Amino acid sequence: MTHIETDVLIVGAGGAGMYAAIGAARAGAKRVLLVDKSLVGRGGATIMAQMTVAAALGEEAPDDWPLHLADTLAAGRGLCDENLAAVLCREAPVRIREMDGWRVGWARRDGHIAQVTAPGHSRPRCCYVDFLNTGPAVAATLRRRVSRIDAIRRVSNLIVTDIVTTGGEAVGAVALDQAEGEPVTIATNAVVIAAGGLSRLFRRNSASANMGGDGYALALAAGADLVDMEFVQFFPIGHLAPRLVGMDPIMWDPFRYKLGGRLLDGNGREFLADYGSDESTGYTTPRDIATYAIQKEVAAGRGSPHGGVYLSFTHVPRGDLDAAFGPVIERLARNGIDLGRMPVEVAPIAHYQMGGIAVDETMATRVPGLYAAGEAVGGANGANRLSGNAIPEALVFGERAGRFAAAHAKARRDGWDAKRAAPAVDAIRRLRDGQRGNASAAALLEELREVMWREVGPFRTAAGLVGAANRLASMRRALADLTVEPGRAFNPTLADWFELRAGLIAAEAVTQAALARQESRGAHQREDFPDTDPAWTCRQRVALRPDGGLALKAVR
Amino acid sequence: MTLATAHLRIRRGSGDEPPRYDEFAVPFEDGATVLDALIWIRAQRDASLAIRYSCINANVCKECTIAIDGSVAYACTTRLRADRVVTLEPLPGKPVLRDLVADTRPPRERLE
Numbered sequence: 058m059t060h061i062e063t064d065v066l067i068v069g070a071g072g073a074g075m076y077a078a079i080g081a082a083r084a085g086a087k088r089v090l091l092v093d094k095s096l097v098g099r100g101g102a103t104i105m106a107q108m109t110v111a112a113a114l115g116e117e118a119p120d121d122w123p124l125h126l127a128d129t130l131a132a133g134r135g136l137c138d139e140n141l142a143a144v145l146c147r148e149a150p151v152r153i154r155e156m157d158g159w160r161v162g163w164a165r166r167d168g169h170i171a172q173v174t175a176p177g178h179s180r181p182r183c184c185y186v187d188f189l190n191t192g193p194a195v196a197a198t199l200r201r202r203v204s205r206i207d208a209i210r211r212v213s214n215l216i217v218t219d220i221v222t223t224g225g226e227a228v229g230a231v232a233l234d235q236a237e238g239e240p241v242t243i244a245t246n247a248v249v250i251a252a253g254g255l256s257r258l259f260r261r262n263s264a265s266a267n268m269g270g271d272g273y274a275l276a277l278a279a280g281a282d283l284v285d286m287e288f289v290q291f292f293p294i295g296h297l298a299p300r301l302v303g304m305d306p307i308m309w310d311p312f313r314y315k316l317g318g319r320l321l322d323g324n325g326r327e328f329l330a331d332y333g334s335d336e337s338t339g340y341t342t343p344r345d346i347a348t349y350a351i352q353k354e355v356a357a358g359r360g361s362p363h364g365g366v367y368l369s370f371t372h373v374p375r376g377d378l379d380a381a382f383g384p385v386i387e388r389l390a391r392n393g394i395d396l397g398r399m400p401v402e403v404a405p406i407a408h409y410q411m412g413g414i415a416v417d418e419t420m421a422t423r424v425p426g427l428y429a430a431g432e433a434v435g436g437a438n439g440a441n442r443l444s445g446n447a448i449p450e451a452l453v454f455g456e457r458a459g460r461f462a463a464a465h466a467k468a469r470r471d472g473w474d475a476k477r478a479a480p481a482v483d484a485i486r487r488l489r490d491g492q493r494g495n496a497s498a499a500a501l502l503e504e505l506r507e508v509m510w511r512e513v514g515p516f517r518t519a520a521g522l523v524g525a526a527n528r529l530a531s532m533r534r535a536l537a538d539l540t541v542e543p544g545r546a547f548n549p550t551l552a553d554w555f556e557l558r559a560g561l562i563a564a565e566a567v568t569q570a571a572l573a574r575q576e577s578r579g580a581h582q583r584e585d586f587p588d589t590d591p592a593w594t595c596r597q598r599v600a601l602r603p604d605g606g607l608a609l610k611a612v613r
Numbered sequence: 614m615t616l617a618t619a620h621l622r623i624r625r626g627s628g629d630e631p632p633r634y635d636e637f638a639v640p641f642e643d644g645a646t647v648l649d650a651l652i653w654i655r656a657q658r659d660a661s662l663a664i665r666y667s668c669i670n671a672n673v674c675k676e677c678t679i680a681i682d683g684s685v686a687y688a689c690t691t692r693l694r695a696d697r698v699v700t701l702e703p704l705p706g707k708p709v710l711r712d713l714v715a716d717t718r719p720p721r722e723r724l725e
Contacts, residue, residue: 059724095674095676096667096674096676096717096719096722097719097722099667099674099675099676100667100668100674100676101667104668104671104673104674105668105671105673192673193673196673204721211721211722212722212723212724213718213719213722214718215724234724236710236716236718236723236724237724241724263670264669265667265668265669265671265674266666266667266668266669267667299644300642300643300644300645302644302646302670302672302689302690302692303670303671303672303687303689303690304670304671304672305668305670305671305673306670497656497660498660499655499656499660500656500657500660502656503656540660542660542661544627544661544711546627546628546710546711547627547663547710547711547712547714548661548663548711549655549660549661549662549663549664549711550660550661553660
């Protein structure tokens with residue numbers, strides 16, 4: 058069995074994980090192990106980012122990070138962890154300029170970095186890489202940096218299934234090497250979980266395949282807390298119809314930034330003003346309000362044919378469309394979409410998890426040696442994330458997690474204990490020999506996404522949430538009876554089983570937190586409790602009980 | 614309205630086994646892609662079918678590169694067709710791990 062010794066293990070190699078690796082190596086870690094269940098720097102959310110990256114650079118108009126912080130706190134509907142949000146806003150410009158020095162290629166206007174005003178921002182603050190190329194450019198730049206640092210060892214197609222602890226400290230991990238179907242043990246002095254969010258747990262999602270909540274399950278099982286799990290951001294204008302291939306379904310947002318655009322109900326009528334949002338000055342409606350408005354219009358029978366609303370740019374002169382989106386207009390034409398002549402249909406889509414692993418400003422969890430970074434972290438964005446804060450969060454929290462994890466690793470001795478890893482190693486060995494059952498994990502994952510979308514999605518009720526919680530619990534009990542095909546090399550049923558085990562725990566955390574919060578706030582909308590209740594201006598923490606159940610605690 | 618069906622012939626087996634082909638009938642919808650069909654097969658017909666993909670829709674990860682009727686293409690952007698059988702094989706020129714998964718990991722990202 059392969060055994061690896063390292064100083065800092067980083068789980069997940071998207072933007073946060075890659076920056077954590079760079080941060081750890083710069084802080085003096087001699088051995089950094091960066092692993093991903095997909096390919097390093099290819100999976101995750103960062104590479105999917107279309108456009109906006111918020112940072113108070115002051116290039117377009119005077120700005121300063123406390124102004125960015127004020128907007129972030131307002132968007133968070135009273136629930137942001139102000140310390141984490143302050144770190145995010147203060148250090149975003151540092152990371153964005155560092156990326157600029159690494160030639161990421163931020164779009165420029167008249168010689169300065171171009172910044173646009175995104176909804177919820179008090180001034181033009183969001184930089185980007187044209188055209189719709191922010192994520193690929195950021196990912197490629199970080200991949201290049203990471204590959205030049207000798208201290209960083211990269212491993213792709215490695216699925217971390219368990220964090221190993223002794224005496225309450227993180228000392229290693231057990232992983233499945235997908236290519237060989239073999240367990241791997243990793244001894245380390247610090248672990249950074251940078252495994253992203255859980256959007257993939259909802260049927261309509263803008264996620265990549267590997268955003269199924271593993272990071273949250275790993276953290277809970279290791280003894281860390283989660284926070285704010287009920288707050289899942291449903292991006293309001295995810296593409297719905299006609300079928301579009303080769304483009305991320307959240308691609309319409311940049312068009313809204315640059316060209317405005319009109320949201321219309323099925324009868325061609327503008328409706329955002331009915332929900333208190335005035336768009337006469339441009340694209341200003343926050344995501345939680347737009348999602349609510351669209352859901353309400355559809356529920357009232359005023360939706361578009363496929364169950365969304367229309368987004369129209371037919372009033373925009375063709376020359377302006379071409380100038381703003383050049384090659385993208387061509388790609389749309391290949392999908393039969395001519396924005397000058399027709400609207401498209403859009404609808405909410407699971408996009409981002411505000412909640413996540415509870416950490417302090419050094420990105421440390423309450424488990425010594427265990428850190429978190431990027432979307433996996435909870436708290437900075439409260440009940441609703443401000444547009445453009447996700448990429449800075451990946452970069453800022455990633456760099457910090459790597460840096461502080463490296464410092465922790467340097468100060469402690471090897472605590473590896475192979476006996477503590479044995480149960481997780483045995484689980485992999487047992488499963489890869491196959492087990493006969495009455496359903497596949499792949500089929501249950503589909504059902505999980507359907508249940509979460511229907512009952513734990515943009516609109517929630519007590520009855521629906523209770524039903525979902527019961528179904529999730531029975532699916533968790535069924536794990537022992539699922540079919541796993543025997544086979545080692547790249548056995549997908551083995552990977553599915555671990556994905557389902559993790560996804561179910563993450564889904565339960567969301568569902569139970571949503572059931573407990575008897576109010577509506579930001580991204581959490583309860584039909585049976587439609588108002589925001591000041592008494593609920595508190596965060597909920599989730600922990601794993603020894604019996605495998607989840608414990609919820611409100612923290613004021 | 615008759616429900617259209619697409620027929621896929623898919624190369625199966627891990628690297629050291631002699632290759633064989635399985636045929637699957639998949640419900641056809643206008644605009645659907647080859648990747649949609651593969652994901653449907655995994656959930657509804659045969660969970661043991663090994664495929665590689667990450668970003669699903671955005672065509673940014675490039676992980677779903679395979680051979681479609683002998684030509685290298687992305688499963689996520691190639692439209693499904695119902696007019697004849699389409700043959701799917703792993704990316705040529707790389708060792709096959711299983712089914713449609715070739716070893717596309719960069720050499721320095723492997724466990725050795």
